[in-house]
Amino acid sequence: MRTVVLVTTALLLGTLLGTGCRSRTTPRDGLSGDGGDTVIPELYGEDGIPLDGQPFDLTRQRLEGTAFEPVYFGYDSFQLAPEEVAKIERIADYLNRNSRTVLIIEGHCDERGSNEYNLSLGEQRALSVRSYLVGLGIAAERVQSRSFGEERPAVQGTGEAAWRLNRRGEFALYE
Amino acid sequence: MKMPLSGLTICLVFALLVACAPAATLTVAKGAGTGKESLSLADLQSSGEWGQLFALTLKGDLERSGWFVVGTGKYETLRVSGAAQGGPGGLRTQIEVVWPGGRFAWAEVSRDPREVRWQAHRLNDEIIRRVLGKTGMAATRLAMIGKHDGSDIYLCDSDGTGLVRLTQDRVTCLSPYWHPTGSHLFYTTFLRGFPCIYRVPTAGGSRTPLAQFTGLNTGGAVSPDQKLMALILSLPGNPELYILNLETRRLTRLTQTPRAAEASPCWSPDGQSIAYVSDASGSPQIYVMDAQTKRPRRLTMQGRENVAPTWGPDGRIAFSTRQNGYQIAVIDPATGAGTVLTSGPDHEDPSWAPDGRHIICSRSEGRGRSTLLVLDTEDRTQVPLFTRDGHWVSPEWSTRLAK
Numbered sequence: 001m002r003t004v005v006l007v008t009t010a011l012l013l014g015t016l017l018g019t020g021c022r023s024r025t026t027p028r029d030g031l032s033g034d035g036g037d038t039v040i041p042e043l044y045g046e047d048g049i050p051l052d053g054q055p056f057d058l059t060r061q062r063l064e065g066t067a068f069e070p071v072y073f074g075y076d077s078f079q080l081a082p083e084e085v086a087k088i089e090r091i092a093d094y095l096n097r098n099s100r101t102v103l104i105i106e107g108h109c110d111e112r113g114s115n116e117y118n119l120s121l122g123e124q125r126a127l128s129v130r131s132y133l134v135g136l137g138i139a140a141e142r143v144q145s146r147s148f149g150e151e152r153p154a155v156q157g158t159g160e161a162a163w164r165l166n167r168r169g170e171f172a173l174y175e
Numbered sequence: 176m177k178m179p180l181s182g183l184t185i186c187l188v189f190a191l192l193v194a195c196a197p198a199a200t201l202t203v204a205k206g207a208g209t210g211k212e213s214l215s216l217a218d219l220q221s222s223g224e225w226g227q228l229f230a231l232t233l234k235g236d237l238e239r240s241g242w243f244v245v246g247t248g249k250y251e252t253l254r255v256s257g258a259a260q261g262g263p264g265g266l267r268t269q270i271e272v273v274w275p276g277g278r279f280a281w282a283e284v285s286r287d288p289r290e291v292r293w294q295a296h297r298l299n300d301e302i303i304r305r306v307l308g309k310t311g312m313a314a315t316r317l318a319m320i321g322k323h324d325g326s327d328i329y330l331c332d333s334d335g336t337g338l339v340r341l342t343q344d345r346v347t348c349l350s351p352y353w354h355p356t357g358s359h360l361f362y363t364t365f366l367r368g369f370p371c372i373y374r375v376p377t378a379g380g381s382r383t384p385l386a387q388f389t390g391l392n393t394g395g396a397v398s399p400d401q402k403l404m405a406l407i408l409s410l411p412g413n414p415e416l417y418i419l420n421l422e423t424r425r426l427t428r429l430t431q432t433p434r435a436a437e438a439s440p441c442w443s444p445d446g447q448s449i450a451y452v453s454d455a456s457g458s459p460q461i462y463v464m465d466a467q468t469k470r471p472r473r474l475t476m477q478g479r480e481n482v483a484p485t486w487g488p489d490g491r492i493a494f495s496t497r498q499n500g501y502q503i504a505v506i507d508p509a510t511g512a513g514t515v516l517t518s519g520p521d522h523e524d525p526s527w528a529p530d531g532r533h534i535i536c537s538r539s540e541g542r543g544r545s546t547l548l549v550l551d552t553e554d555r556t557q558v559p560l561f562t563r564d565g566h567w568v569s570p571e572w573s574t575r576l577a578k
Contacts, residue, residue: 076480112501114452115350116393117454119370121454121459123413123414124409124413144389146370146390147391147409151349156543
């Protein structure tokens with residue numbers, strides 16, 4: 001089931017529109033209406049690391065049995081604590097040794113606060129891990145973010161013991 | 176939706192009759208000291224099941240509006256008189272509303288129970304418009320997310336009746352927004368594994384994806400002129416606020432905050448500004464951005480966390496503030512003056528009713544569950560929207576609807 005979903009996503013993300021675009025790289029078709037024309041959005045002056053490039057090929061299988069420890073975060077924070085960085089370096093080593101493997105970083109939050117803000121915060125967490133990986137030399141197009149906000153806690157319950165384990169970035173590898 | 180006038184409805188009508196009985200004691204006060212207009216339905220002759228349903232729905236709406244005390248005496252300021260006759264052909268009303276400043280007549284035919292209730296809702300709003308010159312909130316619907324077996328979008332009427340399940344996806348979905356006409360809902364769903372914005376007709380029917388860029392797609396607040404959609408995309412490398420022109424499909428970026436996350440956009444009533452959440456200051460706070468100049472202004476200065484803004488028709492912004500848990504607060508963006516309306520368990524996800532007086536929000540019931548509550552910002556009363564079991568979040572009030 002997950003594979004089907006990811007294949008669909010890959011196809012959607014992978015639809016390339018090449019004409020009329022002044023952007024450095026090729027934007028993807030993120031817009032679809034009721035069968036009408038699609039105008040290519042203008043995305044100039046981007047900062048940060050570009051998410052585009054070659055479409056993320058997710059037709060491959062999710063790799064099981066390569067569990068990497070989640071990266072944990074402080075409350076309302078997407079800063080990488082020094083003690084968490086080693087976990088990202090281990091992933092980078094793995095990706096360097098396995099050049100056909102691609103990665104989804106799943107960003108999560110604890111249950112407190114608005115679902116909508118937590119969805120954005122989870123994305124920011126995943127993207128800060130991604131940014132660190134890119135800084136270590138991993139190609140940006142091999143790493144995709146996905147936020148679940150507070151929707152998928154690792155641990156049920158309230159209190160800092162549970163919340164601490166829910167503010168996390170998880171790694172899902174595909175080959 | 177099929178809605179026979181079943182035994183359940185009759186029981187409900189009876190239960191309402193019993194529940195409404197104490198209201199008669201309010202007649203003695205004639206609204207004195209409450210700041211409310213006293214109103215009499217004593218001369219409204221209702222007959223048949225549907226006539227009863229009409230009268231009870233109208234009475235409930237008038238009381239829920241916050242503007243009236245409904246009595247049965249003959250000394251009330253406002254008098255609603257005439258007939259609501261139910262019969263084999265439906266409900267036929269012939270009603271006159273009289274008050275010191277004027278009078279108006281109302282006559283309509285309704286052919287099913289839902290029409291009967293909506294006729295009462297529309298008459299309630301017409302009374303409020305004619306007598307007080309204000310906007311009612313009865314002829315509206317609410318969207319919400321029910322988290323039962325997965326999450327799905329549900330709809331109900333302003334009085335909590337007529338609950339229907341709009342989506343049947345059982346996958347995580349968030350943040351429903353009404354199209355200004357009430358025709359569609361815009362919401363975030365993980366239908367395809369990643370958060371994308373979809374549009375779904377409120378009458379049911381097929382969905383349309385509106386934003387499915389790489390990464391995060393959420394928000395989906397449609398401007399009052401129906402042309403623009405405010406949304407959050409992580410396309411440039413982190414979550415940022417954008418506007419998508421729904422006609423030209425042109426995308427415009429509004430924020431430039433590579434070290435901050437934006438969330439929860441909503442439009443001002445005049446469509447000139449967007450309120451949203453940003454953690455650019457180090458904690459999530461509410462900002463207001465002029466959609467033309469793209470200049471942001473931080474609105475909330477106090478509290479370590481202020482989220483989930485909703486911009487009311489009179490210009491006030493309600494939001495959820497972290498203060499002894501999460502509580503609902505209201506701020507005037509012109510003066511910055513704020514008031515906290517709730518206390519106790521967590522209250523979150525406010526949404527203004529189109530009357531500018533009431534707010535719907537969620538209230539935590541513990542054990543990971545929450546219910547929906549209607550707050551009266553003037554009387555400070557709190558009434559559950561409905562008494563159904565379950566976990567209900569993200570309520571969103573529609574504008575006034577034709578039916």
